[in-house]
Amino acid sequence: MTSRRDALALALGGMALLAGCGGxxxxxxxxxxxxxxxxxxxxxxxxxxAVAKWNAAKLGLPVSFTTIPTAGNSEDTVLSxxxxxxxPDLCTNIFSGFAMQLAxxxxxxxxxxxxxxxPLLERRRMRTIMPGWTRGEQVVxxxxxxxxxxxxxxxxxxERHGLSAPPVTYDDVYRFCERYGVRQSRYGMQVLAxxxxxxxxFDFISFYYAASNGQPYLADNHALYDNAAGAQAxxxxxxxFRQGWTAPDFDAEEPLVSGLAAGAVRGPWDIERxxxxxxxxxxxxxxxxxxAPVRSAGPGSTFSDSKGVVIFRSSHVQxxxxxxxSWVLGEEALNLLWLQRTGLxxxxxxxxxNPAFADYYRGNPLARAYADHVATARPPALSEHTIxxxxxxxxxxxxxxxxxxxxxxxxxxxxxxxxDRMLEVQG
Amino acid sequence: MTMRWSREAVIGAALASxxxxxxxxxxxxxxxxxAKLSVTQWRFxxxxxxxxxxxxLLTVQDPQFLQALWNVVRFLGFYLPIAFGGALIVAFGxxxxxxxxxxxxxxxxxxxxxxxxxLSLVFAKVFSSTGPLNAMLFELAGVRVPWxxxxxxxxxxxxxxxxxxxxxxxxxxxxxxxxxxxxxIYDAARLDHAGPWTRLMRITLPMMNPQLMMVLTFAIxxxxxxxxxxxxxxxxxxxxSTSTPQxxxxxxxxxxxxxxxAAMMSILVALVTYALVQLARRxxxxxxxxx
Numbered sequence: 112m113t114s115r116r117d118a119l120a121l122a123l124g125g126m127a128l129l130a131g132c133g134g135x136x137x138x139x140x141x142x143x144x145x146x147x148x149x150x151x152x153x154x155x156x157x158x159x160x161a162v163a164k165w166n167a168a169k170l171g172l173p174v175s176f177t178t179i180p181t182a183g184n185s186e187d188t189v190l191s192x193x194x195x196x197x198x199p200d201l202c203t204n205i206f207s208g209f210a211m212q213l214a215x216x217x218x219x220x221x222x223x224x225x226x227x228x229x230p231l232l233e234r235r236r237m238r239t240i241m242p243g244w245t246r247g248e249q250v251v252x253x254x255x256x257x258x259x260x261x262x263x264x265x266x267x268x269x270e271r272h273g274l275s276a277p278p279v280t281y282d283d284v285y286r287f288c289e290r291y292g293v294r295q296s297r298y299g300m301q302v303l304a305x306x307x308x309x310x311x312x313f314d315f316i317s318f319y320y321a322a323s324n325g326q327p328y329l330a331d332n333h334a335l336y337d338n339a340a341g342a343q344a345x346x347x348x349x350x351x352f353r354q355g356w357t358a359p360d361f362d363a364e365e366p367l368v369s370g371l372a373a374g375a376v377r378g379p380w381d382i383e384r385x386x387x388x389x390x391x392x393x394x395x396x397x398x399x400x401x402x403a404p405v406r407s408a409g410p411g412s413t414f415s416d417s418k419g420v421v422i423f424r425s426s427h428v429q430x431x432x433x434x435x436x437s438w439v440l441g442e443e444a445l446n447l448l449w450l451q452r453t454g455l456x457x458x459x460x461x462x463x464x465n466p467a468f469a470d471y472y473r474g475n476p477l478a479r480a481y482a483d484h485v486a487t488a489r490p491p492a493l494s495e496h497t498i499x500x501x502x503x504x505x506x507x508x509x510x511x512x513x514x515x516x517x518x519x520x521x522x523x524x525x526x527x528x529x530x531d532r533m534l535e536v537q538g
Numbered sequence: 539m540t541m542r543w544s545r546e547a548v549i550g551a552a553l554a555s556x557x558x559x560x561x562x563x564x565x566x567x568x569x570x571x572x573a574k575l576s577v578t579q580w581r582f583x584x585x586x587x588x589x590x591x592x593x594x595l596l597t598v599q600d601p602q603f604l605q606a607l608w609n610v611v612r613f614l615g616f617y618l619p620i621a622f623g624g625a626l627i628v629a630f631g632x633x634x635x636x637x638x639x640x641x642x643x644x645x646x647x648x649x650x651x652x653x654x655x656x657l658s659l660v661f662a663k664v665f666s667s668t669g670p671l672n673a674m675l676f677e678l679a680g681v682r683v684p685w686x687x688x689x690x691x692x693x694x695x696x697x698x699x700x701x702x703x704x705x706x707x708x709x710x711x712x713x714x715x716x717x718x719x720x721x722x723i724y725d726a727a728r729l730d731h732a733g734p735w736t737r738l739m740r741i742t743l744p745m746m747n748p749q750l751m752m753v754l755t756f757a758i759x760x761x762x763x764x765x766x767x768x769x770x771x772x773x774x775x776x777x778x779s780t781s782t783p784q785x786x787x788x789x790x791x792x793x794x795x796x797x798x799x800a801a802m803m804s805i806l807v808a809l810v811t812y813a814l815v816q817l818a819r820r821x822x823x824x825x826x827x828x829x
Contacts, residue, residue: 187792371668
């Protein structure tokens with residue numbers, strides 16, 4: 112027979128087990144600012160120096176930082192942390208669409224209302240860049256860097272086929288492809304970046320911005336790309352596939368290395384990757400602008416792959432966190448350090464006119480080509496429905512053009528109509 | 539009057555409580571939370587608000603979700619013949635292996651325990667339009683096959699990858715069925731001059747009905763649970779032709795941040811899966827009785 116004492120012991124054991132399942136919201140600290148940064152060595156090394164300088168100079172509340180504790184993507188980790196209540200005060204590596212989602216969920220602070228916001232824009236020369244990050248009067252994320260998409264060409268292959276400079280217009284590309292392309296075995300250019308919704312930034316949206324001189328493809332919950340620029344970009348994609356001048360995918364290898372394709376859209380992050388893995392190929396790369404129907408007078412428009420920083424609404428030290436942010440982003444020396452450590456252009460429009468950066472760009476011609484386009488590159492449309500918008504763009508526009516099942520005009524009309532319908536349903 | 543438990547009863551309850559607790563925490567609680575979510579509007583940080591049939595209407599009117607369900611049916615059209623054909627070959631082949639039968643069986647199981655992510659990454663490169671398979675076909679026949687870029691071929695490519703992973707496992711299940719068939723039945727059939735085809739159709743396959751049904755049920759469950767392979771190899775394209783209900787649920791919950799809508803999707807997928815399994819049982823399940 113069992114005594115009451117045994118039953119009590121069992122109950123206590125059970126309660127001890129269940130105690131581990133309880134919620135555990137982190138205590139919000141007010142004595143220091145907690146910062147999460149992108150999980151890569153280059154950015155981590157920058158923040159290590161910046162945070163150490165801030166803390167040593169005692170310019171405000173001390174900062175402690177760690178990389179975003181992620182094994183997959185930052186968005187999932189940030190979301191999990193918000194649900195668990197373990198989010199920091201500040202978090203970098205946030206793309207504008209995710210920032211808008213967080214804003215819709217009322218999880219991030221409006222940075223435009225912070226004291227010192229206006230002076231920061233002046234100090235960092237961000238006035239021309241911020242419209243792409245502002246909705247109404249609200250700014251929910253501040254861009255740290257701006258990475259324009261440009262086209263890398265194998266200079267040796269261009270030269271061998273009669274071109275002394277990278278193609279600039281669609282006609283230039285067509286002429287080169289006629290000379291270089293061999294059906295089903297060698298292609299003039301990689302046109303589609305891949306299958307993921309993110310890949311549309313590096314093909315159709317880049318082509319659209321270049322053709323439209325940076326006009327938005329979405330505004331007031333309506334898709335706008337069923338216009339002349341959209342038709343030109345779609346027509347280019349369609350013609351490249353129909354002529355066999357590009358392949359549906361280049362998943363098996365890096366096409367620029369073998370010359371499987373002579374040109375491909377690449378970002379500044381690829382410079383370091385190529386320097387590490389394909390240094391011989393990198394030495395033969397010439398960077399050209401995003402191709403457009405006609406040559407533009409100055410640097411043409413293209414897409415800007417930018418990541419920003421947010422301050423969470425749950426933070427008890429929002430103003431102190433913004434003061435730290437203003438200091439990091441506003442200091443020219445730290446902007447230069449960022450550039451040196453990461454190779455990514457700070458989101459400011461004076462990169463090529465400011466003497467502070469002159470030496471860096473003199474020694475880095477590839478990075479200079481990107482810096483040249485920072486002021487004219489446009490971020491993705493500010494929408495919390497970025498994923499759906501770009502999935503529709505993939506399934507209804509880009510893939511039908513690739514397969515040759517729909518004419519460009521019909522594909523554009525279908526994609527835009529479906530996007531509008533989706534936005535209407537989602538509200 | 540106080541109730542006193544026997545020591546055996548307490549030990550029994552303590553042992554059972556571990557399972558009951560596990561079930562309550564990891565099955566019952568998520569199940570009721572899912573049911574609650576499916577009829578509410580909740581976006582992670584607010585309180586769920588009852589919205590009745592709104593999620594249901596949204597889901598059944600969502601063309602992408604309906605397309606994803608239809609893709610499962612299309613997938614089964616490719617997967618079932620490949621999986622059954624392959625599994626039967628494995629099962630009949632194992633019958634003729636003399637030495638090292640366990641090793642051969644283990645080899646077939648290796649693909650089943652391989653990482654889905656790793657093998658999907660490998661197959662994505664193999665099936666690429668500029669990949670090794672197409673390079674070989676181009677060398678031999680002067681053609682490149684759009685394995686992952688044609689809506690029909692893309693599904694076939696995924697069916698091949700999934701079948702490669704499961705054929706060994708299914709084959710072992712069928713092999714166990716083959717072993718259970720008494721030899722005397724075949725001897726009697728031979729005396730009646732039954733040829734190999736007749737023996738296969740009249741004895742072997744009917745006697746293996748329980749194992750075949752088991753494989754069919756597993757295949758249906760695998761098809762509705764498909765995620766990793768299409769997510770990595772085709773991303774659901776081209777033109778949503780390889781998107782699956784699990785991909786829709788994941789993206790709706792964790793990309794669009796609409797967990798309530800995703801909860802309704804998962805309930806509908808579970809119901810459709812159950813209905814299809816029941817339909818398959820009605821159509822093909824037979825009682826095997828050895829008198």
